[in-house]
Amino acid sequence: MHSLKIGFASAVLLGALSARASATLQVVATVPDLAALARDIGGAHVTVKSLSLATQDPHFVDARPSLALALSHADVLLAVGLDLEIGWLPPLLVGARNGAIQRGGAGHVDCSRFVKPMDVAQQPVDRSQGDIHPSGNPHYFTDPRALAAVAAGIAARFGELDPTHAPAFKQNLDALVRRLMELRQRWEKRLAAFRGAPVVSYHKTFTYLADWLGLTEVGFLEPKPGIPPNPTAVARLLGLARARKVRLLLQESFYPEGTARLVADKIPATLLRVPGAASFETGEGCVDRLDKLVAAIEHALTGGTGGAP
Amino acid sequence: MPTSFVLAALITLAAQEPAAPPPAPSPAEAAEIARGLAADAVPSQQVVPAPPPPSASSASLLPDISLIADFAAAWFSGAQDAPLQTGAHDPRHTGFNLQQLELSLSKSVDPYLRFDANIVFGPDEVEVEEAYATTLALPGRIQVRGGQFLTRLGRLNNTHPHSWDFVDQPLILGRFFGAEGNRGLGVEASWLMPLPWYVELLWSVTNADGAETARSFYGEPIVLKDAAPPSLKVASALDFQHTAALKQFFELGPDWSVAWGLSAAYGPNAFGDLAAPFHRTRTLITASDLYIKYRPVTRPSTTTVALQAEWFGRRRDNPFEVATDHGGYAYLLWRFARRFSTAARYEYGSAGDPLEIPLSEAMIAHPGVQGRATAAVTFHPSEFSRLRLQGSRSWSGPAHTPGWAAFLAFEVLIGAHGAHPF
Numbered sequence: 001m002h003s004l005k006i007g008f009a010s011a012v013l014l015g016a017l018s019a020r021a022s023a024t025l026q027v028v029a030t031v032p033d034l035a036a037l038a039r040d041i042g043g044a045h046v047t048v049k050s051l052s053l054a055t056q057d058p059h060f061v062d063a064r065p066s067l068a069l070a071l072s073h074a075d076v077l078l079a080v081g082l083d084l085e086i087g088w089l090p091p092l093l094v095g096a097r098n099g100a101i102q103r104g105g106a107g108h109v110d111c112s113r114f115v116k117p118m119d120v121a122q123q124p125v126d127r128s129q130g131d132i133h134p135s136g137n138p139h140y141f142t143d144p145r146a147l148a149a150v151a152a153g154i155a156a157r158f159g160e161l162d163p164t165h166a167p168a169f170k171q172n173l174d175a176l177v178r179r180l181m182e183l184r185q186r187w188e189k190r191l192a193a194f195r196g197a198p199v200v201s202y203h204k205t206f207t208y209l210a211d212w213l214g215l216t217e218v219g220f221l222e223p224k225p226g227i228p229p230n231p232t233a234v235a236r237l238l239g240l241a242r243a244r245k246v247r248l249l250l251q252e253s254f255y256p257e258g259t260a261r262l263v264a265d266k267i268p269a270t271l272l273r274v275p276g277a278a279s280f281e282t283g284e285g286c287v288d289r290l291d292k293l294v295a296a297i298e299h300a301l302t303g304g305t306g307g308a309p
Numbered sequence: 310m311p312t313s314f315v316l317a318a319l320i321t322l323a324a325q326e327p328a329a330p331p332p333a334p335s336p337a338e339a340a341e342i343a344r345g346l347a348a349d350a351v352p353s354q355q356v357v358p359a360p361p362p363p364s365a366s367s368a369s370l371l372p373d374i375s376l377i378a379d380f381a382a383a384w385f386s387g388a389q390d391a392p393l394q395t396g397a398h399d400p401r402h403t404g405f406n407l408q409q410l411e412l413s414l415s416k417s418v419d420p421y422l423r424f425d426a427n428i429v430f431g432p433d434e435v436e437v438e439e440a441y442a443t444t445l446a447l448p449g450r451i452q453v454r455g456g457q458f459l460t461r462l463g464r465l466n467n468t469h470p471h472s473w474d475f476v477d478q479p480l481i482l483g484r485f486f487g488a489e490g491n492r493g494l495g496v497e498a499s500w501l502m503p504l505p506w507y508v509e510l511l512w513s514v515t516n517a518d519g520a521e522t523a524r525s526f527y528g529e530p531i532v533l534k535d536a537a538p539p540s541l542k543v544a545s546a547l548d549f550q551h552t553a554a555l556k557q558f559f560e561l562g563p564d565w566s567v568a569w570g571l572s573a574a575y576g577p578n579a580f581g582d583l584a585a586p587f588h589r590t591r592t593l594i595t596a597s598d599l600y601i602k603y604r605p606v607t608r609p610s611t612t613t614v615a616l617q618a619e620w621f622g623r624r625r626d627n628p629f630e631v632a633t634d635h636g637g638y639a640y641l642l643w644r645f646a647r648r649f650s651t652a653a654r655y656e657y658g659s660a661g662d663p664l665e666i667p668l669s670e671a672m673i674a675h676p677g678v679q680g681r682a683t684a685a686v687t688f689h690p691s692e693f694s695r696l697r698l699q700g701s702r703s704w705s706g707p708a709h710t711p712g713w714a715a716f717l718a719f720e721v722l723i724g725a726h727g728a729h730p731f
Contacts, residue, residue: 052606053563053606053607055606055607055608055609056606062566062602062604062729062731063728063729063730063731064558064560064566064731065507065509065556065558065568065731066506066507066558066560066566068501068507069501069506069507069558072450072501083726086726086728087692087726087727087728087729088728088729089728090728091728091729091730091731093445094423094443094445095501096501097444097445097446097447097450097451097452097501098446098450099420099421099445099446099447100446102417102420102445102446103417104417104420105420105446127691127693127723130691131691131692131693131726226691226692227691228647228648253609254609255609256609256611256647257609
């Protein structure tokens with residue numbers, strides 16, 4: 001009995017030691033944009049891992065066991081929320097067996113609660129409308145206002161979990177937001193002439209961007225969210241896009257190019273294929289990513305030819 | 310009434326009228342806009358909006374519910390239907406088959422536990438396929454499951470038909486574990502080891518009876534009598550089925566994944582001296598499974614190529630000898646377009662040991678080696694439905710008596726968005 005007690009105590013101690021072996025916050029983000037924000041805010045006081053790449057469709061990430069392993073020793077999980085990760089995050093969370101980051105845990109941060117979601121279903125919905133997100137559109141990283149709000153939310157949570165470094169997080173946040181807001185004014189000025197410009201995109205991924213810059217989303221290549229384009233829908237979209245004089249077709253690079261290229265040529269409009277997120281692995285931040293996106297849109301709308309910025 | 314109709318029509322028309330782009334702002338307006346924007350650019354704490362009220366769906370405390378239906382039209386050659394369809398959810402006769410109607414419910418119980426239940430409805434039965442609670446927050450990366458669950462023996466056993474790449478289950482699973490796969494009431498503990506790569510060690514203890522769920526153990530019909538054994542009186546810990554497994558995962562860059570598992574199950578069988586429970590005879594099943602997946606994510610692609618293989622060996626004691634047999638399967642899956650995939654499978658089962666009770670009339674007619682080659686093409690209209698065409702040729706017995714089968718199966722899912730197991 002005595003040896004059992006000692007064994008139990010040492011097991012608990014070992015667990016506690018391994019959980020807090022390092023002084024830095026271990027942050028795991030579901031998408032690169034959140035990882036990039038965490039890196040900007042946390043600086044040297046956090047280690048950050050992204051569960052997906054910018055080249056990957058965040059709706060369809062494989063729930064690889066290695067991701068559960070990363071989550072098992074995380075202090076913080078940053079999730080986009082609004083059901084974006086519903087196809088892969090829930091089994092990873094169970095497999096991670098880490099109480100801190102389970103839904104309801106102090107380290108579980110659903111970042112959608114910091115933004116005001118768009119496209120929230122106001123009426124009963126079902127999947128005859130496609131693979132919809134009833135609680136709102138989860139693609140909010142293309143709006144600097146949402147970005148600033150999410151950054152503030154992350155910094156606040158980091159501060160709660162690691163009060164020692166809370167001032168540093170606050171300082172990093174202020175620097176990030178200051179830069180973002182300076183650039184925001186410049187971006188808005190540069191694109192002010194295009195307010196109301198009609199655009200087409202592949203998936204409903206640029207709604208927040210359109211709202212921010214005053215672009216008008218005329219239609220989508222997907223007839224319904226998650227349903228691939230079909231000839232009838234493409235023909236209808238083509239007619240609509242021509243009638244509305246669309247000059248820009250925007251899509252993430254992980255969506256197939258063929259149909260988009262065809263539609264863009266027929267409208268005619270510039271096809272702009274952009275990365276789905278900041279390239280976290282190469283050190284790119286969300287602000288840089290937005291800067292490139294704005295530059296590419298400006299270039300395309302002023303008559304340049306498309307391509308990843 | 311007509312007035313409101315006209316009004317509604319007018320409103321609809323007005324809504325469809327393309328809005329003219331607004332005129333460019335005058336310099337004075339532009340300056341005003343700039344001032345307005347500057348005023349907006351306040352420190353971040355002030356731009357954080359209040360959290361929105363939770364929507365009806367996210368605020369619900371009801372469990373996540375989904376209902377999955379699998380139907381198949383099947384054709385079998387010869388007089389004997391379904392010679393090697395060993396699964397309870399396999400199509401088993403020429404004509405239309407209801408493979409299963411599965412009701413899945415799951416939700417967090419409290420901050421420490423979640424609960425999952427899969428209730429399966431067949432043409433004339435309802436069964437609790439799984440109902441178990443899982444701990445979420447035990448220290449030391451330990452997890453405990455309790456209730457009724459499919460054991461994690463091998464790779465396919467604890468999965469459900471909607472995540473399979475074929476219409477039917479490999480014949481060896483039915484032969485070694487029973488039509489429903491190996492499951493039982495019990496408890497499982499697993500440990501995610503603190504290593505740089507994914508290594509999970511698990512051990513479960515489950516009831517050893519059930520003709521359709523623990524066939525090689527105490528659930529096995531007794532030779533000659535072809536009846537279920539009398540109920541098992543548990544006299545020691547060894548009268549349960551014990552299952553141990555080591556699961557490893559290797560991430561070979563972002564595009565390649567390799568999962569490798571070793572597992573074993575040990576428990577009593579029904580061949581021993583029933584009058585002397587401490588002298589029971591026992592069965593050992595060992596398994597190795599391998600899964601290699603290529604899915605490029607560093608460039609735009611909808612391709613997935615996956616190889617899955619499992620091998621099982623079985624040793625059964627009886628009062629006179631130790632009987633052994635083995636079998637397995639391997640398949641290659643190729644998702645070649647966003648909505649289409651194809652797969653080919655090869656299966657083998659060695660000649661049954663002398664204790665083997667044939668699973669079907671056909672097996673009585675053709676004892677011995679069993680094999681089957683299968684090809685399938687699947688169309689996925691969305692994540693929530695699929696249509697699958699499958700053909701197979703099987704052979705069994707010393708004469709390699711052939712059998713052909715063709716299935717057209719479809720599946721639909723309504724309700725909560727299921728997560729995809731890896």
